[in-house]
Amino acid sequence: MTQTANVAHRDAIPAIAINQLSKTYAGDKKTGPKKALDNVSFDVRRGEIFGLLGPNGAGKSTLINILAGMVNKSSGSASIWGFDISENPRNAKASIGIVPQEIIFDPFFSPKEVLEVQAGLYGVPKAERRTQELLRAVRLEDKADAFARSLSGGMKRRLLVAKAMVHAPPILVLDEPTAGVDIDLRKQLWDYVRSLHAQGVTIVLTTHYLEEAEELCDRIAIINHGKVVALKDTADLIGMAREKNIVLSTASEITSAPQHDLFDRAELIDPHTLEISYNKDKTNAGQVLSVAREAGLEIVDVTTREADLEDVFLNLTRSE
Ligand SMILES: Nc1ncnc2c1ncn2[C@@H]1O[C@H](COP(=O)(O)OP(=O)(O)OP(=O)(O)O)[C@@H](O)[C@H]1O
Numbered sequence: 151m152t153q154t155a156n157v158a159h160r161d162a163i164p165a166i167a168i169n170q171l172s173k174t175y176a177g178d179k180k181t182g183p184k185k186a187l188d189n190v191s192f193d194v195r196r197g198e199i200f201g202l203l204g205p206n207g208a209g210k211s212t213l214i215n216i217l218a219g220m221v222n223k224s225s226g227s228a229s230i231w232g233f234d235i236s237e238n239p240r241n242a243k244a245s246i247g248i249v250p251q252e253i254i255f256d257p258f259f260s261p262k263e264v265l266e267v268q269a270g271l272y273g274v275p276k277a278e279r280r281t282q283e284l285l286r287a288v289r290l291e292d293k294a295d296a297f298a299r300s301l302s303g304g305m306k307r308r309l310l311v312a313k314a315m316v317h318a319p320p321i322l323v324l325d326e327p328t329a330g331v332d333i334d335l336r337k338q339l340w341d342y343v344r345s346l347h348a349q350g351v352t353i354v355l356t357t358h359y360l361e362e363a364e365e366l367c368d369r370i371a372i373i374n375h376g377k378v379v380a381l382k383d384t385a386d387l388i389g390m391a392r393e394k395n396i397v398l399s400t401a402s403e404i405t406s407a408p409q410h411d412l413f414d415r416a417e418l419i420d421p422h423t424l425e426i427s428y429n430k431d432k433t434n435a436g437q438v439l440s441v442a443r444e445a446g447l448e449i450v451d452v453t454t455r456e457a458d459l460e461d462v463f464l465n466l467t468r469s470e
Pocket residue numbers: 175176177184185186204205206207208209210211212213
């Protein structure tokens with residue numbers, strides 16, 4: 151086989167392949183068993199930024215902890231960079247870096263020591279360690295020798311990202327990395343994640359910041375009650391929001407909001423401004439405007455609001 155064919159073959163293998171994965175926690179006498187993942191299947195492609203979204207308790211952490219080798223699956227399979235997590239756990243683990251939700255450091259270790267110890271755990275030879283480079287990348291160079299307990303919350307988060315990258319894995323998973331991180335630090339963190347992505351690292355992130363997922367991710371899976379309820383390109387997923395809104399400005403005062411079967415809702419924002427919500431599967435903006443004109447409104451301006459991920463998310467998870 152030629153080298154090119156080899157590369158093509160390797161590229162065809164997804165970064166992460168999850169196949170009919172289920173997890174039931176035994177629970178205790180009071181709560182009984184809890185099904186946290188129910189037959190979940192999807193692939194994460196190499197080189198993409200993949201978002202995993204879901205409400206609290208949906209099963210996101212369970213999924214990540216199974217990939218990290220910290221929770222045992224009940225059934226199904228998963229492979230990381232082509233390595234099955236059960237059959238080849240060492241290689242699977244070496245292919246992934248996980249930034250956990252919880253910040254736990256030995257308070258008396260310095261950032262430099264944290265990275266050196268982690269590199270040791272992963273068997274990275276001294277000559278290949280990138281401690282200084284990683285500290286620079288997460289802007290902790292000047293804190294290299296400080297006690298970890300003296301770092302701010304944002305600095306600790308960045309140190310966690312550096313720690314996940316000591317063995318230079320091709321996949322980085324971030325479990326709600328920006329919870330409690332202020333806007334500036336969040337931006338710095340994402341800049342670093344973007345630069346890793348530009349270097350070819352596959353990124354998986356879970357987040358509650360929907361607009362962040364919308365901005366960063368190529369594809370998004372929505373998980374609810376242990377099931378994947380949607381998996382689409384970000385733009386397509388946003389298109390799934392059924393509800394659309396039109397805001398009309400009128401020349402004369404509106405006394406009451408007109409009602410019509412085609413409208414989900416019509417509300418007066420002020421005497422000259424009316425907001426109409428409609429289901430885009432049922433009607434379109436043109437029809438809505440015609441109905442408004444027939445009701446006697448003298449429309450002088452129209453604005454529409456594109457659905458954001460929050461709308462999609464609410465629509466998909468509300469009824470469950
Ligand atoms: N060790 C455990 N024993 C019993 N039930 C558990 C255990 N860990 C998680 N669960 C339950 O499994 C379900 C999924 O939890 P999980 O932490 O995976 O959700 P999540 O989507 O990550 O939520 P969050 O956003 O709050 O982290 C929840 O109902 C949770 O209570």
